[in-house]
């Protein structure tokens with residue numbers, strides 16, 4: 001850029017620029033210097049951009065409140081979009097998310113003829129606009145306030161993936177006994193099988209760089225939280241910088257748990273998660289099936 005001022009100059013007078021905008025009050029000797037100052041301030045005050053991906057299936061009692069809660073947790077802190085991916089819920093969810101979409105609060109994706117949390121999350125990520133995505137459930141089991149903390153950790157620590165853990169100091173599980181028991185037991189088993197430093201392999205609540213995640217070669221079609229197993233496994237294998245922060249998991253108060261409905265509890269989890277852990281750790285990777 002040509003810094004020379006255009007126009008006549010009184011001999012000996014110094015060129016000065018003052019720039020005021022809002023609370024900014026900058027001074028510079030040239031437009032080039034001023035431009036540098038402005039872009040520094042812009043970079044320092046730029047909000048993190050994030051897409052929050054929420055899969056829904058019959059979440060009419062939760063989704064509206066959750067969108068409000070996530071939005072207020074991120075207001076003033078991030079440039080965010082909330083992407084809700086619904087698989088033709090039979091309740092009021094599709095209409096609720098359309099109304100939210102109409103008022104600019106969410107991007108609503110409706111899928112017909114296809115179901116599943118994992119593929120819903122992946123489709124949401126594909127349609128996301130930001131370089132960082134947060135993955136969370138619609139039922140308040142993942143506390144909305146933690147989203148800001150996930151992002152702060154990601155940015156301040158320079159991590160590629162930050163995951164919420166129930167098994168770090170400060171974390172925990174508020175759930176019916178059988179569910180808590182199953183979670184604790186299988187997490188122990190999975191940690192033993194998988195090795196490494198990850199403390200929670202099935203929490204389902206993460207912030208991750210979108211391009212890194214989309215580059216993963218997922219080979220196991222996941223039904224439930226085994227998605228997390230492969231995500232964290234592939235992150236480790238790819239040498240991503242991964243960190244965990246503690247969170248308290250709350251079992252849903254409203255609506256029905258789809259996993260509790262569809263898999264026989266203890267044995268169902270043992271089979272799904274345990275098998276996937278063993279497959280990932282010791283098996284030959286199967287061909288991609290979805």
Ligand SMILES: Nc1nc2c(ncn2[C@@H]2O[C@H](COP(=O)(O)OP(=O)(O)O)[C@@H](O)[C@H]2O)c(=O)[nH]1
Nearest residue numbers: 055056057087115116117120137138257258259
């Ligand atoms: N799009 C979509 N979302 C789903 C499906 N099944 C469950 N979900 C959502 O995935 C999240 C976790 O499901 P949830 O029923 O709470 O399972 P649980 O936490 O294992 O009991 C919630 O936000 C559900 O609404 C599905 O088939 N498609």
Ligand SMILES: [Mg+2]
Nearest residue numbers: 137139141252
């Ligand atoms: Mg749940």
